[in-house]
Amino acid sequence: MTMNNKIKSGKDVIDDFFAEIYNILTADKKTVDALVELHGQGKLSDKNVQNTLDTIVQKELKEIDKEDE
Amino acid sequence: MSKNKIKSINITGIRGVREELTLSPDKKSILIYGDNGTGKSSITDALEWFYNDSIEHLTGEEVGGKGKNALRNVFLNSSDEAKIEIKYSNSQLDNEKSITSLLKTFNSNSSKEFAEYFGQSQSENLILRYRDLVQFIIATKGDKLKHLQNIIGFSQVQELRSLLKLVGGRIARGIKAGGYSNKRSAQQAILLESLGQNITSSKQFFETVLKVIEPLKLGKEIKSFKDVKTALKSIETNEETKIVEQIAFHNKVADTLTSLETEISNIHNQYKDYYESYIALRKDADKINKLQLLALLSEGLKVLKKDIVKDNFCPLCQQEKDKLKLAQELNQRVDDLREIKAEQDKLNEECEELTKALRNNYTIVSSLLKEKHLSEKENEETKKKIEKIQNSIKEIGEDLKKDVFSSEPLKEFSNIKIDDKEIKEVIDIAKAKSKTLSDSIKGNLKLQIHTKLSRALDAYLAHKKLEREEEILTKQQVTFEALYSDFIKRQEEALQGFLTMFSDEINSYYVEMNPNEKVEDIKLVPIKDKNDELSGITIEYTFYSERQTPPVALLSESHINCLGLAFFLASVKAFNKENEFFVLDDVISSFDSTHRTRFIRLLVNKFNDYQIILLTHEKDFFDIVSSEAKRKNWLITSLSWTAEKGTSFETPLVDLRTKIEGKFKAKNIDGLGNDIRRYAERQLKQIAFNVEASVPFRYNDRNEERMMNELLSSVQGKVNKQSPTDLKTKNNIDSIMASPILIGNKTSHDNTFKENINDLEVFWEDVKKLILTFYCSEDKCKSFVAMKNFDNVNNKIRCNCGTMSYEWKK
Secondary structure, three states: OOHHHHOOOHHHHHHHHHHOHHHOOOOOHHHHHHHHHHHHOOOOOHHHHHHHHHHHHHHHHHHHHHHHO | OOOEOEEEEEEEOEOOEOOOEEEOOOOOOEEEEEOOOOOHHHHHHHHHHHHHOOOHHHOOOOOOHHHHHHOEOOOOOOOOOEEEEEEEOOHHHOEEEEEOOOOOEEEOOOOHHHHHHHHHHOOOOOEEEHHHOOHHHHOOHHHHHHHHHHHOOOHHHHHHHHHHHHHHHHHHHHHHHHOHHHHHHHHHHHHHHHHOOOOOOHHHHHHHHHHHHHHHOOOOOOOOHHHHHHHHHHOOOOOOHHHHHHHHHHHHHHHHHHHHHHHHHHHHHHHHHHHHHHHHHHHOHHHHHHHHHHHHHHHHHHHHHOOOOOOOEOOOOOOEOOHHHHHHHHHHHHHHHHHHHHHHHHHHHHHHHHHHHHHHHHHHHHHHHOOHHHHOHHHHHHHHHHHHHHHHHHHHHHHOOOOOOOOOOOOOHHHHOOOHHHHHHHHHHHHHHHHHHHHHOOOOHHHHHHHHHHHHHHHHHHHHHHHHHHHHHHHHHHHHHHHHHHHHHHHHHHHHHHHHHHHHHHHHHHHHHOOOOOEEEEEEEEEEOOOOOEEEEEEEEEEOOEEEOOHHHHOOHHHHHHHHHHHHHHHHHHHOOOEOEEEEEOOOOOOOHHHHHHHHHHHHHHOOOOEEEEEEOOHHHHHHHHHHHHHOOOEEEEEEEEOOOEEEEOOOHHHHHHHHHHHHHOOOOOOHHHHHHHHHHHHHHHHHHHHOOOOOOOOHHHHOOOOHHHHHHHHHHHHHHHOOOOHHHHOOHHHHHOOOOOHHHHHHOOOOOOOOHHHHHHHHHHHHHHHHHHEEOOOOOOEEOEEEEEEOOOOEEEOOOOOOEEEOOO
């Protein structure tokens, strides 16, 4: 039986998604970069994603602070 | 590399197995017969523990330790190890797993290869018991989805999907709860007050600042925030420091509470929505009662799934009830309740958001209360009012702790609302004081401009930051929505592809076991909830040309079991990557003989590449399988149980003969008489079968238990009648029946007869002689004389090769 080979495993679905994630036009590059990095490190958890997103916001706001000085 | 098969299994001290039990299939399939209580399931239990570290049907409060508390044989000493050793076709994976009396477990194989094999094997379909047969078929739609997603590794997909949705939703709620628009308006109000106009860009801000400082003739350019700060620095003065501080303090009170005012308005709206949903759910007493039953029903379902109740009755009301139907009903009710539970979860989510907003504002007010000027007597009233606002926020937070089951409901909005008039009052007082103080320094232009400018700068920077923060969060929200939308498309396509192929497999196995029975085209179909979210899987099939679901509604127990088997077998083929063996423990109990035959043919024909360990307690099935399985080179054996040894395999005849002869050699008469009788009984059964000697009728499971006397009498009667001049005179049945060893089974009963080695030797010689009278030991033949070889011409009964023959009446 070849069924085993034809089935797209969960890993295949996730790998394909990340391989083509930059083709999603409306996605923000910085956010996607962060997700790709977490996935690569095997750390794609709710807490880690939220922390990373918060960091992005804080970093951007710090940039504003610098501009304002 | 080829998949794994089992060479041998060695079990000691586990469940019913006391002494060492060795099964050496050497990669072949094996059929094991064992009456109830002989310990068949001990083999399955040991294997389940080996792979899963627990035994599902023993897991429960009473046994505990994931079934390990009941794993060790009860007669073991505390120093004895209970263990199972498995040797595989790939010897690098051989492992012995043991458990001490303190329930500590050890694996002998610590290699990385074994760890990987073991990890993978845990998710494979290796064991199917009767009680687990219908679990998937009667599971809820949601559980079916969860189960399948787990075995195809989609649990990670589901996790990522949930993560994308969760984070996207949280960002959206954060933007809404952040009240960015209101907050920006509040800052604009300050700008309007300080600079006399709204500010929409930095360029406009710099131009306005330039105009404001113009009267001071500073001669500075204002093109950046640095320029604004330098200008402010240059007009800074030590004069009237206290007044400046107080103006700043009152402005801060006014600004903070202005911002809070809009936040409170949001909180009020959120509270109103939450209160409405809360009361709606709470008012529906039926829903609330049902929700409280969810835990009970789920527990009841677990009890049924574990087969704790053996007969067809409801364990709660003790009324007679078909267990399968009961489980199905419970599944349906649990499914319905999960929808109500989803409502409750949504409500909890709203409550959580509201609590979070309250907490944020409570912190803002607490921080304001730390202002040193609030301790001054003249600000005593302001402080009290701010404290009152803080308490109101706290009170709502406390009230929100009441869930829908609380005896007291949430307070109505009118009773809990934060007094916004009071906030306005404090703002007005602060503004008035700030104005009075500002007026008092009206003559001091520098000071006045400095105060306005620094407030305007803070407000504009805060405005700018809020704008940017909202922009970044919105980008993140849009990103997560786009990723989620792309991802679900991928998941659903892959799942649909899998379900189509998997359904075809299940359908083919089911139809092979049930041809021409009007159940066709079985399909696993994904279903979505009202939010278009994948929420479950249902089983559809065509029954007399009509599409139907679910199976329990129309199919019999036997057919549902067939469906369960088909599902397991399809799973074995689809998902077992490491192992090419599986265990079926008493899985055909509800099948009639036609279905049993079809099932065994399906196994031997479609699963010929697999090593199957098939256990049964049903003699009929054993007989059916034996004839089919022998042709495919399966091993066949039987289990027995004694108090001394626990579960053991019946000794093969050749081993029993060697054992008897060994005892004679060692002059060891302990149990020798019994061994000879067992040997003789088994040979006599063959003789009786071949000469068609009839014995009194017994039911299937008792048919095997024929005593030697009974068999001897029967064979003698047949021989005397059919071969009075030949075989009657040549056999020695009379002398065996007269043997003191046989009369009354003297060596196994409590009587005064003392056997001796000479009596036993004579008895053994007689038994061997009798067997050789009926058995042709020629190498090419090795068969008993049998009616199937009856010579019609010469009226003789013969062995297969014809060397041995006796006269035999027609």
